[in-house]
Amino acid sequence: PVLPEGWAGEKDFKPIGHLSPSTDRNIEPVGPHFLAHARRKRHKRTFSEDDRI
């Protein structure tokens, strides 16, 4: 892979598009990873905050 000549972006990063809209779905309330997710959500924590505890 090569960088095309003349390519430039602010701090070498060039935002172009957006993600297409997400779909709301039910996740299944089962399994250890869900319980971790529910814990994060109820306490409004992020992944890294959760890891610290």
Next chain:
Amino acid sequence: MSAEESPAERVAIGISFGNSYSSIAFTSSEGKAEVIANEDGDRQIPSILSYVEGEELHAGQAKSQLVRNAKNTVAYFRDFLGKDFKSIDPTPCHQAAHPIQHESTVAFKIQDSAEETENTVTVSQITTRHLKRLRISASDYLGKNVNAAVITVPTNFNDEQKDALKQSAKEAGLEVLQFISEPIAAVLAYDARPEAKLTDKLVIVADLGGTRSDIALVASRGGIYTLLATHHDFDVNGFQLDQALMDHFAKEFIKKHKSGGDPRENDRSLAKLKLECEAVKKALSIGTSASFSVESLSNGVDFVATINRSRYEILASKIFSAFARLLVQTVEKVNLDVLDISEIILAGGNSNSPKVSSAVANLFPQSTVILAPSTSATAINPSELPVRGAAIQASLIQEFELEDIEQSTHPAVTVTPHTKDPVGILLISGDENSGVFNVIVDGETPLPAGGDVLLKLVEANRHIKITKTEPKAREPSSDSDSEESDEEEEEVREKEYKVSSVLSEAALRGLKKGAKIEVQINIGHDLTVNAIFREVGAKTGVRGVLQGPKVTQNGSA
């Protein structure tokens, strides 16, 4: 028993409650799920109750009463719970006590006491008695009073059915901690094994049961499961497999014993035939031949015969392929392709039959992993999958307050946006069309989500794009006409990604030859993308943020 047990005194088990069979399991102190056998030694406990002179027989003992005491034997009642009489299908009960309408619910008229009178027993009461027997079996085995359970239910069980089951369980002395759906329990049973690796995958759970077949398509993303599609079929089922055998042996019997008559025309003979055919079916899942033998099958004539597996597979081939087609139909329901499926979990007692997995394998690409006893040495017994999942879930939530469980299972669950398409990076060497797409966060991933990949760079200086793509199944026509005319043309199909929209570009300059690049992206709830590109070992990298679109989300609450 109505008082809720405090979490400290709770002894919880997993229960799978089926129309034909139920099972119970607990999680040992080492964290392994173990299925409990009842006092008859059965791990698959028939969901049947029978009354003989006021004595209650349960499970296997009750099942044999289907021959002599069919009228006072209740079977296949799970799907009647919480339903009104008009909406049920009583066909499976033809050879047992018939369901009748009783107020707003379904009941059975049986002689369940020593007196010669018939009592009307509702399906809820029957369920309570059945669950009580299960609870006692588990308590005896564990030496502790079991008072709580996680129960598996089909995905189409509505709230009334769940409430009715919860009430029946309560009366049986069981606090229902949570209802979990059967297919999810099966996925959990596999994922909870120590050797299992959590990957992002699309899984089909195909449950071939006695009275019904249930297919579920599940997206598994980092151990979190989302149900994408379900299909329920009441026509393709294990009973049809029994029926194929029953017809076969009945015909043999008629041929051999002219005086015997057709055993299918007499209730008692039919019951005997059915019980034995189910046993033959089970034997053919393990061995390559099985013997059929019934004393006094019809008109006092004994009948002994044998059958080998290939004969049985021919007799039942239509049912096997009908079942396999259900899987494909479910995949197509959500506009996916068989190529998108990475794993198929075969569940339900009838999946023990090797032909089930080979029929399914025929319709799916070779890359699809089929988890069944005949295709995988590490497969779990298909009959035990849901109950194991339930036991694992029970051990996870055993210590929680009931209120906590309810709060966690409701609002937290429903409001989770999922990505629509996969997001990843494109490795290109010229124009976009020759790029190789690498998925970082797959489609249908619940948000927030993150992912990173490690790439080995071959040349210095490189150009990375985050692109968004859609999987496309390509169907190039085969190059040569098939030699045999009516043979179906082999088409070559493979999955490829097409870039649908470029999200951002980023450049890393002055890389060493053979450098490894680490790319990490995190997608937030609001579809904000955080991306970091970094050479391994380097302190600095390129990072960027993409704001989410301003439009509102689909179907947001």
